[in-house]
Amino acid sequence: MNPLLRLLVLATLLLGSGCASLSNAERDRAAGIAVQARSTVVDCDQPDRCALDSPLRALGGRAFAESHAGQPRHYATLLDEGEVSLVARLNLIRSATRSIDLQTYIFDKDDSARLVLDELQAAARRGVKVRVLIDQLSAISDLEILGALSGSHANFSLRVYNPTFGKARLNYFDYAASVVCCFRRFNQRMHNKLLVVDDALGVVGGRNYQDDYYDWDSEYNFRDRDVIVAGPEVREMAANFDAFWRAPRSVPAERLNDVGRTLLRQGVPAMPPADFRRPERVERVSEEANDPEFVRRTFVDTALPVASVQYVADLPRKHRRERASQPANGQHVTEPQLDALIASAQSEVLLQTPYLVLSKPAQQLFRTLRKREQAPRVVVSTNSLAATDNPIVYALSYKYKRRNLRELGFNIYEFKPFPLDAPVDYRNLLPAPLGSEVPPSQGKRSSLLGGSAAGSNARGSADNRASSGPRRGSADRNSASGRRRSTDGSEVERRVLRAETRPSFLGTKAVNKPLPVTRKGARMGLHAKSMVVDRRIGVVGTHNFDPRSENYNTEGAVIIDDPVFAEALAQSILRDIHPQNSWVVAPRAKPPVLSGLNYSVGKASEALPVLDFWPWRYATDYEFQPGPACPAPLKRQDPAFHTCYVAVGDFPEVNVGPKWLLVRMLTAFGAGLVPIL
Structure with missing residues (x-):
């Protein structure tokens, strides 16, 4: 674009956005109003700050007590179930005695997010130092709430990372102006997700603070995963958080232009009262978070002593790069570590990512593995089009299925929108409170619920063979209380399927929402980002293994070198690729004639950056059909x-319509989007 024209367009957009900045004096006045309003009253004068007596918090103390110089001791617990992971967070916040650091990409104001926010403020009032750092793009956008938080308590601090135009809330003009003026900076997001309590326990994984991540949305939820780590490595998590907290791009909420105007106009507003959509559910998880026996059974008894733990995370300096083509010069931390793990694989890589789009270096890495005389098997768990919250990304994943299968040797499983054996309490998704309309028999587990025993023959004739039984290493409410879930196609499922489907809150634009599907009800999409190498090393974090994670976002992950933990994580992923939960992507059966011509034309069409319209693609999705001749799932080979x-079909359970057509058009014309996906 001509520089003068670019300047004129930018000026027009800035006028439309109303983004005139506060002066330094005005910003200082606004900050002074917030500071002056902060209460210094502490509810508790006890040394432990009246912290909840928690077996989970005690596990952190035990890990430090058992650690010696050169021999650190750690414990790890996988959090597969959404609501269970919320209970863990509440318990840890209530058990804090000194400090709480929370870092996240999304912080909503729905039931789960407001519950956590209220708990953080309660911790501050009893004397715990609370720091909350949220990325601006998906931060709390309610200026009343932000203004109230900025002046709530001397022990509570809120900062917003990389605020575009110094604002908390963006409008469409802001988005457009940011693309014109500062595209790369606008796309540089803090994608890290971290909760650190007393520098002793940390939670790392894919979950943000929104109902979708805790199985609390009645229409769309994420299949996600976190890990609780107890022990000395949590200090590295705290140090990484502190680096972001002190970064120039982390701005105190009261110093943002729109929050500052609110403070200057009306002072510190009162915190809007919590208006929980399902108060009985909030009360239930609150009680469970206070129940020491529930916490012990769910999180402590399932914790694994692990041999080696490493927290790897990018630092804010990653965002100093002006162009993706510039040398990283040590600015990237997470990506090189993960690449090295993949390159070290001898027999198997289990990879789980919601968005299967690979950068050129990642493609080369897997091609190198593929060329080995004894190439490791690569199994990928990802979203189907019907399950994904990001159809744009899926369109490019679909474009390169042939390459991923044939050239990279991937074995791909696409998550279904209505998985029959997902780690979720389906009754949580009902629009009405839990009640007598759910027969007691529906609380029983199916033969596969609860995951796979560590001794299962999951490496047999199929990648996705799982056995029943409780799992060590993974927090499972079912094993703790025996009162949850039904996936046997009975009344609970039918009741849920009567609900009308709506897109996830996460999709702020029509093109970036889940597509309409052929069935109604509460569907799921994969959001977990995990990896297992040789059943020896397990990785749980925020990195999507995509170009955006490599070039734009900052990411973090826990790497645990321990065969027992790695097997527990592997079983969790294998459960997700079981035929009840995923379709298999495989080459089509060859037609009797012209199969070679079809392959050649399809390959040539795939290589086109535009006009990739060839309709007969190399691969499609398959459903397992058990029977006497087919007693167990098979590998695609x-x-x-x-x-x-x-x-x-290529897009099972997706309604053919305008949005389906958009995905197909993106496949044809969207290759240029890959570097930012």
């Missing part, structure tokens, strides 16, 4: 694969 699997 098995000669009997097409006997035991039936093709269900």
